[in-house]
Each structure stands twice: as structure tokens, then as C-alpha cells.
Amino acid sequence: MQAVAGRSISNTKTHSGVTRLKAPGTCGELVQGALDGQDFLINCPIDLYSYATVKGHPEPGLHISSPGHFSKIRDTLLLASEQHDLELAHELNLFSDIPRGKGMASSSADITAAFMAVNDHCGVSLGMESFASVVTEIEPSDCVNFPGIAHLNHLTGHLFESLPAPTGLKVLIVDCGGNVDTITFDRLRARSIYKAHEAYLRDAVATLKRGLITGDLDAVAYAATCSARLNQQIMFKPQFDPLLQFAMTSGALGVNCAHSGTVLGVLFREADELEAHLRTHIAKRFGDSLQILGTFNVIGGGAHEFE
Structure with a gap:
């Protein structure tokens, strides 16, 4: 010590x-x-x-x-x-x-x-x-x-602003591999991309806040997915598009991301009880390209x- x-x-x-x-x-x-x-x-x-x-x-x-x-x-x-x-x-x-x-x-x-x-x-x-x-x-x-x-x-x-936490929102987290140091993250390049998509970002923020305030989990997940999709121009994750497609066809709400990290999160309603289905089919479809880290509550x- x-x-x-x-x-x-x-x-x-x-x-x-x-x-x-x-x-x-x-x-x-x-x-x-x-x-x-x-x-x-x-x-x-x-x-x-x-x-x-x-x-x-x-x-x-x-x-x-x-x-x-x-x-x-x-x-x-x-x-x-x-x-x-x-x-x-x-x-x-x-x-x-x-x-x-x-x-x-x-x-x-x-x-x-x-x-x-x-x-x-x-x-x-x-x-x-x-x-x-x-x-x-x-x-x-x-x-x-x-x-x-x-x-x-x-x-x-x-x-x-401090916003209310969602009720009944779960996230299955998968790791795309590798490590990222947030201190060395290329912030200047990211800012230039954000600048070119200001209207898109404003809409995502407004939609997210409305969803959190009203308890609309669809809106929360939609906004998070929009931000994750934009982040593909900054920190590309090849698994994002196929994971999003799978998530939506499986009844999930959307996919969020670590904007300067390696994880993606499949967002779904706790009431829909999708965890077992998502785990089984993600493991089968993506194999070693995605590691399932666990399912958690958004709090x-x-x-x-x-x-």
C-alpha cells in the first residue's frame, strides 16, 4: 500500500x-x-x-x-x-x-x-x-x-440538465474488441463531423429529452440509435449495422454505443423478456466478432x- x-x-x-x-x-x-x-x-x-x-x-x-x-x-x-x-x-x-x-x-x-x-x-x-x-x-x-x-x-x-432515468429499460452490452483511451481520442475530427450534422444532433437531443421526460422508451432508443449511427463516421464499428438490423427484427428498441469506446448496447423493454433470445441469436450470428458482456438495467x- x-x-x-x-x-x-x-x-x-x-x-x-x-x-x-x-x-x-x-x-x-x-x-x-x-x-x-x-x-x-x-x-x-x-x-x-x-x-x-x-x-x-x-x-x-x-x-x-x-x-x-x-x-x-x-x-x-x-x-x-x-x-x-x-x-x-x-x-x-x-x-x-x-x-x-x-x-x-x-x-x-x-x-x-x-x-x-x-x-x-x-x-x-x-x-x-x-x-x-x-x-x-x-x-x-x-x-x-x-x-x-x-x-x-x-x-x-x-x-x-438532469433528466429522469427511464423505467423498465434494459441493455444487452456487446464488445466489438480492442481498447480505447479517452484521453487520446481524436476530438477535433469528431467536432468537425458534429458541426456538419448539427440539425441531426439537435433533433436527437430533443427526442431523447422528450422520451426521458414522458417515459417514451421508443423515443429514447430512437435518439440513442441516431447518435450511434452518426458515431460510425467517427469510430466505426463494423458490427453496428448488422446488429441494429438484428435487434430491430427481434423486437428490440434500438442500439446505442460508446462514442469513444468499443461497446454497443441493444436496448429493449424489460417487459418484453428478450434477453434469452438476444443472447442466443447474437452468439450464433456474430460468433467471436462480438463478446456478450451482460444485460443490465439503465438507471x-x-x-x-x-x-
């Missing part, structure tokens, strides 16, 4: 005991793009989590198990200790079920669970946008700390306690 030094703030009160928080990953995004000079995404949290356990430590600093694997957490908490009243004298253990490098917000979930757990242990109340601002100084983030479905600038952490964001 390695200690990371932090600035000591005498007016910060730390409680005893153990703090346990979990934060969700995502199935990519529902919509992503740039409008009016602002990069944005509308995230897609799912019930797949990173788990952080924090307790006090007698020595100053942040004592992280496997620090080499969690350098972004270290960097975030060091930055927070400089910018906010956060005294670091903690032991942090983190476990995650979220695959890495796939566009499923694994780092965002890690950072959210760990950062919020340390905040809670210190008794520090940091506003959601202040929290997101710190996180996005380290790397672009889906900002799964925000409750509900968040429409945000993933480069600055600015929240445009709202935010960190929550766990036992």
Missing part, C-alpha cells in the same frame, strides 16, 4: 469508522456530440459498479491498495486536497466489476466512488458541479456522480452506500 501526500486542512472534521460507496458504470452514452461550440454527452448509467471502502489512517496522505492501477484516483484526490477542504489521511480500497478501456466509464465510476467516499469520511459537502469540475480536470468524464440521466459537458463537468447516476 502506497501513501500519497495531501495538504492538511485543520478545519476539516474526519469521522471514525468505515465509509462504503458504489458508483455506476455506463453503457457508453445515449447521445454525444457538440452544439453551439459546447462538447456534450447524455450519459447512460447502468447497474454495474465500482466499490470504494475508505477508513482513517494514522499517517497523513492517501494509502491506496494497488496504486499503479488507480493513478487517476490519486491525481483527483490530490487536486481536491489543493482546491477544497479535504484532509487526506485515509486508507482506500477499490474493487470494480466494470471492464476497462471499453467506454463503460470505468475510471469515472472508480473516481466517483473513491472521491465521494473520502468526502463523506471527511465530512466535506462538495457540490455536484464542483465535484465534476475536479474530476474533469484529470480526464473527460461521463460524470456518473450526477443523479438521474445527466446532460453535461464531459470536458468541464458543467451540467446542462440514474449517483453514489450509494453498500454493505
Whole structure:
């Protein structure tokens, strides 16, 4: 376990005991793009989590198990200790079920669970946008700390709108293979494509918001599919078109994507009970070209306690 030094703030009160928080990953995004000079995404949290356990430590600093694997957490908490009243004298253990490098917000979930757990242990109340601002100084983030479905600038952490999470929407996630580093993602090229399709993007955003507000899952999936289709010009996935065709003929609602990642998500109503059919036929039709990662509920964001 390695200690990371932090600035000591005498007016910060730390409680005893153990703090346990979990934060969700995502199935990519529902919509992503740039409008009016602002990069944005509308995230897609799912019930797949990173788990952080924090307790006090007698020595100053942040004592992280496997620090080499969690350098972004270290960097975030060091930055927070400089910018906010956060005294670091903690032991942090983190476990995650979220695959890495796939566009499923694994780092965002890690950072959210760990950062919020340390905040809670210190008794520090940091506003959601202040929290997101710190996180996005380290790397672009889906900002799964925000409750509900968040429409945000993933480069600055600015929240445009918090939207209600859909009820009864499931997603079967498949991996097209490979890994993507969100920091090295070609954002300039992506912006030029978004600029050429502004009307299309505006319609997708408006349709998605209407669907989330009214509970229209068809509209939610339609907007997500539109955004995933546009993303084919940015990060091409050869499996997208045949998967979409199969999904629609099977009774699913649409397909979303990780816009800077390798996963696709087949969206369907929980009530339609399509999971077994989708799993069986995707495995038969696509073979090794797609790996099924699991089926999850689309939920709202935010960190929550766990036992």
C-alpha cells in the first residue's frame, strides 16, 4: 500500500469508522456530440459498479491498495486536497466489476466512488458541479456522480440538465474488441463531423429529452440509435449495422454505443423478456466478432452506500 501526500486542512472534521460507496458504470452514452461550440454527452448509467471502502489512517496522505492501477484516483484526490477542504489521511480500497478501456466509464465510476467516499469520511459537502469540475480536470468524464440521466459537458463537468432515468429499460452490452483511451481520442475530427450534422444532433437531443421526460422508451432508443449511427463516421464499428438490423427484427428498441469506446448496447423493454433470445441469436450470428458482456438495467447516476 502506497501513501500519497495531501495538504492538511485543520478545519476539516474526519469521522471514525468505515465509509462504503458504489458508483455506476455506463453503457457508453445515449447521445454525444457538440452544439453551439459546447462538447456534450447524455450519459447512460447502468447497474454495474465500482466499490470504494475508505477508513482513517494514522499517517497523513492517501494509502491506496494497488496504486499503479488507480493513478487517476490519486491525481483527483490530490487536486481536491489543493482546491477544497479535504484532509487526506485515509486508507482506500477499490474493487470494480466494470471492464476497462471499453467506454463503460470505468475510471469515472472508480473516481466517483473513491472521491465521494473520502468526502463523506471527511465530512466535506462538495457540490455536484464542483465535484465534476475536479474530476474533469484529470480526464473527460461521463460524470456518473450526477443523479438521474445527466446532460453535461464531459470536458468541464458543467451540467446542462438532469433528466429522469427511464423505467423498465434494459441493455444487452456487446464488445466489438480492442481498447480505447479517452484521453487520446481524436476530438477535433469528431467536432468537425458534429458541426456538419448539427440539425441531426439537435433533433436527437430533443427526442431523447422528450422520451426521458414522458417515459417514451421508443423515443429514447430512437435518439440513442441516431447518435450511434452518426458515431460510425467517427469510430466505426463494423458490427453496428448488422446488429441494429438484428435487434430491430427481434423486437428490440434500438442500439446505442460508446462514442469513444468499443461497446454497443441493444436496448429493449424489460417487459418484453428478450434477453434469452438476444443472447442466443447474437452468439450464433456474430460468433467471436462480438463478446456478450451482460444485460443490465439503465438507471440514474449517483453514489450509494453498500454493505
